[in-house]
Amino acid sequence: MADTAAAVAAALRIPITSRPLDEYCALFGLTRAELAAVPGPVLDCPGGAAGLTAEARELGCHVIAADPVYAAPPSAVAAQALAGRDVMAGAIRTAPHLYPAPRHLPYERYLRSWDRARRLFTADSAAHPHDYIAAALPRLPFADHTFALTLSAYLLLAHPETFTPARQLAGLLELARVTAPGGEVRIYPLHDGAGRRCPHLDDLRRALGERRISSDIQAFPRPGDGRTRRVLVLTHAFTTRTGKGRTRDSTGR
Numbered sequence: 001m002a003d004t005a006a007a008v009a010a011a012l013r014i015p016i017t018s019r020p021l022d023e024y025c026a027l028f029g030l031t032r033a034e035l036a037a038v039p040g041p042v043l044d045c046p047g048g049a050a051g052l053t054a055e056a057r058e059l060g061c062h063v064i065a066a067d068p069v070y071a072a073p074p075s076a077v078a079a080q081a082l083a084g085r086d087v088m089a090g091a092i093r094t095a096p097h098l099y100p101a102p103r104h105l106p107y108e109r110y111l112r113s114w115d116r117a118r119r120l121f122t123a124d125s126a127a128h129p130h131d132y133i134a135a136a137l138p139r140l141p142f143a144d145h146t147f148a149l150t151l152s153a154y155l156l157l158a159h160p161e162t163f164t165p166a167r168q169l170a171g172l173l174e175l176a177r178v179t180a181p182g183g184e185v186r187i188y189p190l191h192d193g194a195g196r197r198c199p200h201l202d203d204l205r206r207a208l209g210e211r212r213i214s215s216d217i218q219a220f221p222r223p224g225d226g227r228t229r230r231v232l233v234l235t236h237a238f239t240t241r242t243g244k245g246r247t248r249d250s251t252g253r
């Protein structure tokens, strides 16, 4: 109980955001068709107030969201996510160089997509509470190898002020533990909120490799502006494979 309260308190220092499914697809180099074809449940950790679980349901894809804030009712999470949207609006205004240019990403339209996702989250998490699990990395209440695909957006490497290197490693290992052999864990971004790339990423990858977790950094074209997104992809070592249309980082192990 004390653990849960501490995790919720720590989580509240990180803004809750509400990205829609299409933004998840763009972040992780996925298409809707690929998501629909995933041969098992998908984990979204942290889920925040994202629309992924609700929207994927429409595709016939079962996404379980995990986040410590789900200890609070959906309306309270949505209220925090509205504040998170305002944080994002402010960040875009004060540090526009960290975001795609407005001609590629009209900001008002972008923020409206978060509003829509937040509304979908609120309705879906009230209707399907069993798909929204209150849980905090680095310890998740799922059996080994539960998920065919695990997505983790804007947490472990994005918030080094909260996640020390040791906690980042523990979090990555936990995401790998709950992911099935043959499945993948995809993590984005590899940089913090100021755009600084995780300085010890190679050390993390080496430590993962010692525990038989393979890692690639895969580059996906970012829709709209032609730039590239880099995603950390983890697999169980004995099932490493390279998918179509991706490039492998030379240090893939």
Ligand SMILES: C[S@@+](CC[C@H](N)C(=O)[O-])C[C@H]1O[C@@H](n2cnc3c(N)ncnc32)[C@H](O)[C@@H]1O
Pocket (backbone or CB within 6 Å): 007, 010, 011, 012, 014, 015, 016, 017, 018, 019, 045, 046, 047, 048, 049, 050, 066, 067, 068, 069, 135, 136, 137, 138, 152, 153, 154, 155
């Ligand atoms: C920036 S939001 C990202 C939400 C969602 N993935 C998205 O992109 O819209 C970060 C989320 O991480 C959650 N969080 C904070 N600490 C966590 C932990 N230890 N384990 C899992 N989630 C955590 C916060 O509650 C918050 O909802």
